[in-house]
Amino acid sequence: MGAPYGFELVENCVICKLRSDSFFCSLPKATLEAFDRIKYTASYPAGAVLFVEGQSPRGIYMLCKGRVKLSTTSAEGKTLILKIAQPGEVLGMHATVSGTPYEITAETGQPCQLNFVKREDFLNFLQKHGDACLKAAQHLSKDCQTAYQQIRSLGLSHSAPERLARLLLEWTAASPDQREPKVKLALTHEEIAQIIGTSRETVTRVLADFRKRQIAVLKGSTLTIRNKPILEKLVGA
Amino acid sequence: MGAPYGFELVENCVICKLRSDSFFCSLPKATLEAFDRIKYTASYPAGAVLFVEGQSPRGIYMLCKGRVKLSTTSAEGKTLILKIAQPGEVLGMHATVSGTPYEITAETGQPCQLNFVKREDFLNFLQKHGDACLKAAQHLSKDCQTAYQQIRSLGLSHSAPERLARLLLEWTAASPDQREPKVKLALTHEEIAQIIGTSRETVTRVLADFRKRQIAVLKGSTLTIRNKPILEKLVGA
DNA sequence: AACGTGTGGTGACCAACGTCACAGGGAGGG
DNA sequence: CCCTCCCTGTGACGTTGGTCACCACACGTT
Numbered sequence: 101m102g103a104p105y106g107f108e109l110v111e112n113c114v115i116c117k118l119r120s121d122s123f124f125c126s127l128p129k130a131t132l133e134a135f136d137r138i139k140y141t142a143s144y145p146a147g148a149v150l151f152v153e154g155q156s157p158r159g160i161y162m163l164c165k166g167r168v169k170l171s172t173t174s175a176e177g178k179t180l181i182l183k184i185a186q187p188g189e190v191l192g193m194h195a196t197v198s199g200t201p202y203e204i205t206a207e208t209g210q211p212c213q214l215n216f217v218k219r220e221d222f223l224n225f226l227q228k229h230g231d232a233c234l235k236a237a238q239h240l241s242k243d244c245q246t247a248y249q250q251i252r253s254l255g256l257s258h259s260a261p262e263r264l265a266r267l268l269l270e271w272t273a274a275s276p277d278q279r280e281p282k283v284k285l286a287l288t289h290e291e292i293a294q295i296i297g298t299s300r301e302t303v304t305r306v307l308a309d310f311r312k313r314q315i316a317v318l319k320g321s322t323l324t325i326r327n328k329p330i331l332e333k334l335v336g337a
Numbered sequence: 338m339g340a341p342y343g344f345e346l347v348e349n350c351v352i353c354k355l356r357s358d359s360f361f362c363s364l365p366k367a368t369l370e371a372f373d374r375i376k377y378t379a380s381y382p383a384g385a386v387l388f389v390e391g392q393s394p395r396g397i398y399m400l401c402k403g404r405v406k407l408s409t410t411s412a413e414g415k416t417l418i419l420k421i422a423q424p425g426e427v428l429g430m431h432a433t434v435s436g437t438p439y440e441i442t443a444e445t446g447q448p449c450q451l452n453f454v455k456r457e458d459f460l461n462f463l464q465k466h467g468d469a470c471l472k473a474a475q476h477l478s479k480d481c482q483t484a485y486q487q488i489r490s491l492g493l494s495h496s497a498p499e500r501l502a503r504l505l506l507e508w509t510a511a512s513p514d515q516r517e518p519k520v521k522l523a524l525t526h527e528e529i530a531q532i533i534g535t536s537r538e539t540v541t542r543v544l545a546d547f548r549k550r551q552i553a554v555l556k557g558s559t560l561t562i563r564n565k566p567i568l569e570k571l572v573g574a
Numbered sequence: 575a576a577c578g579t580g581t582g583g584t585g586a587c588c589a590a591c592g593t594c595a596c597a598g599g600g601a602g603g604g
Numbered sequence: 605c606c607c608t609c610c611c612t613g614t615g616a617c618g619t620t621g622g623t624c625a626c627c628a629c630a631c632g633t634t
Contacts, residue, residue, distance in 0.1 A: 245435065
């Protein structure tokens, strides 16, 4: 197998080094071998659409490498980004497990390696391997939680600055406790707007305001938090 | 065991007649017996709080009878209703499975019968019984889906009438295809507002408008849809 | 160099809706 | 019976932020 998108494909799950503890496929050896037998490894370029909301579920995509944008679109063409999936996540599990159509759209944001598993195979796999099933349940729980978090953000905050502040804090939450945390992210104002459910112009304006007030500066793809306490005050915490 | 809240407690899951196919506890006999051994049956009055967001998870509550309001509250006291849980649902499963604090608050809206299962017992139960674990995963999937639906409603619709229309359609979706569907619900305008993330006054005004335009009439606790096509047009479908 | 395209930055305008304030009505309790 | 809540209904007002229109800049292509 070559390297079509600039990286080597890892074909064998059992010896895969991409995996870390938080990965769905962080499983005991026997279970992992069973998973390895039913999956199809593939790589995709940036901008590839894995599935579209409304399609009936073909199966799950295990994200090994890269980022995938999960979104949903209204009839008028307005789109809302639900999350940017990180390596280790399983995409399309809700639809696959419950048998209802995919309710979201998944699109790669950069070259990705993914393992696809057919719905039938995946369900059999879960049935036979209790440990994997429990892991799947944990995975789904986490998805629910981030969904609830977004509902809170959308439903409970009145102003756009508040939602943006919440998002910035979320991003820095992962990074350790520095005085001026920096975060790398490759998102346009447009995409940020789609995450917090507002318009592109508003994001630009609020970011300009944050810059002026020395709260946070977004330069290129680097975000620097200058004054975390004020951000925290903005979200009403 | 008496009847403290106007109904008999069903203590034995195996012979329970409340259960229908959609219930989480619609399980094979052997599994059901195992569930029966670890659960504690209890009944609660209206307004009882089962758990509060932020608490560490004690376990799950299987809702046998009654309605439970699931909500989340902001620091300023504004609350958002995530859903009204129906009999057959399991409450607090996300937190219990993932081990993170309850992210929502559960409060009975009427006298309820519930089965409580301790976290440890429940996890053991899932581990031992693959069929139950799969069922749990399905349950979580459905929760995710309704969460995503609410995110769509909150993030993708610009106007309050649109969100309210969407909610009304959701309620009638369950009832069969009548020309003028009627739905029973015991919700105040305030609560409706908390579901669609708007203010009480706006709900009153929009409902008044719907009444005037002969689209939908809410009288007492009975909602009658007069003109479904217009509602559907309002949501932009 | 000229051109297209995607992104960021800004001003002006206006509808939607949150908020405040208050009034009427129904239910339950003393 | 009156009193007190809670719910519903409605008017007035002010702010937020969505929308439109336009410009500047960067980058890649022809």
